[in-house]
Amino acid sequence: MQRTTDGWATAGPGLDERATGPLVRLGLLRAAPCEDQAGLPAKAGRTAAWAVQLTDDGWDALLYAQVRAAPPTAEAPSPGLQQVGLRRSELDTLRRFLALRGRLRHAPAPGLESAVDAARFNAASNRWVVYVSGEQMESMARAFFLERLGGSAAPANRFARVYGVSYEPPPHDAGATATCG
Incomplete structure (x- = not known):
């Protein structure tokens, strides 16, 4: 996967339409429109058969997953508890x-x-x-x-x-x- 300066991630190992399609259908990723995809090879330095970009919900889902996966902070209980x-x-x-x-x-x-x-x-x-x-x-x-x-x-x-x-x-x-x- 290679990122372009405008936030698109172009096809690479593990990033193709079949792998990202479910995330696009959930609204977590947005597939590049044909006109944007045509200009990506120059930005990516190679041919881009598929490109996606995180949506606002995708960013929020990643942030939420990161916080959820983090172990809870081990706060020492107050004395007597x-x-x-x-x-x-x-x-x-x-x-x-x-x-x-x-x-x-x-x-x-x-x-x-x-x-x-x-x-x-x-x-x-x-x-x-x-x-x-x-x-x-x-x-x-x-x-x-x-x-x-x-x-x-x-x-x-x-x-x-x-x-x-x-x-x-x-x-x-x-x-x-x-x-x-």
Whole structure:
């Protein structure tokens, strides 16, 4: 592939109509019009059978792919915070729990919502990573407890097994519920 000064890439090894056609159809590349292609041999120094140019979407796709492929910056958590790796379904459970924050009798711990919003995917562990305090860990355990009651016990079980935190409802006095006669 050889580039010209006006942004066209001319045919070379691996750059032909068959290879770039799908990208042209997606709108990521633009094929050179016949009149432009006729003038390319003089600029490229050889015959150009095919020439393409990145579109704005093509540039953006390359930039996005570069950022997406870059490993997330390893920020050290603030003192007192613990790193927690969550499966996608567990993150979804926390989001449902946080969506109820104004209606729950036991509100989520302060800062849990911002911690969940800041979750970053770690491809190496295939987990969403959040940094939370002990109080936020307890609140997460409560969310997984509620999920256990209405859906799946897997998040609560895994959280207790991996992080040693589980939510147990406070014991109630059985005598207080007896009928008065």
